[in-house]
Amino acid sequence: MREKILDKSKELFLNLGFKSVTMDEIASSLGVSKKTIYKYFKNKTELVDAVTLYMFDNVCCGIDSICGLDLNPIDELFTIKKFIMENLKDEKSSPQYQLQKYYPKIYAPLKKKQFLIMQDFVIKNLNEGINKGLYRKDIDVEFISRIYFNGMIGIKDKDLFPLRDYSMNTLMQYHLEYHLRGICTESGIQQLETQLKLK
Secondary structure, three states, X not given: OHHHHHHHHHHHHHHHOOOOOOHHHXXXXXXXXXXXXXXXXXXXXXXXXXXXXXXXXXXXXXXXXXXXXXXXXXXXXXXXXXXXXXXXXXXXXXXHHHHHHHOHHXXXXXXXXXXXXXXXXXXXXXXXXXXXXOEOOOOOHHHHHHHHHHHHHHOOOOOOOOOOOOOHHHHHHHHHHHHXXXXXXXXXXXXXXXXXXXX
């Protein structure tokens, strides 16, 4: 039951936002009483915390599986983007923004964890790309990994990028292309162009 609650809550939070969804709506969507949810989570804040960790773990597992496929670094980034979009269902409510605004105590440690995981993955991807001649040898790997993370956080700021103007899928596509055009060698650009045609 706990997993069912997490799944349904995740779906509602992504579509409607952390703030908007009530415990009543979650219970009603599941066809259970609120008491059932309170058996597993003592309040909404605890549920939000559990859902964000659940989403984080799912995304981490998916990224690990993709990294295990031994794709070339550019294809790897596009495959991960596709996986994240499927996982977040093209989020309509800017959940990160709501989390930051209404649940800052949950958001701050989550952002730290996201940074550590993403930095580790991006540094490996960059080094692999350099070794394969797809990324330029003269890039500062540490700096690029941080700017990449900052960009990923930045595109989720709905004041800067209102969802009525850009879908999350478009933003992630633009961000990824912007990132790669800045670091690719000529053969990397060819690989990127091939990926962009597959869109």
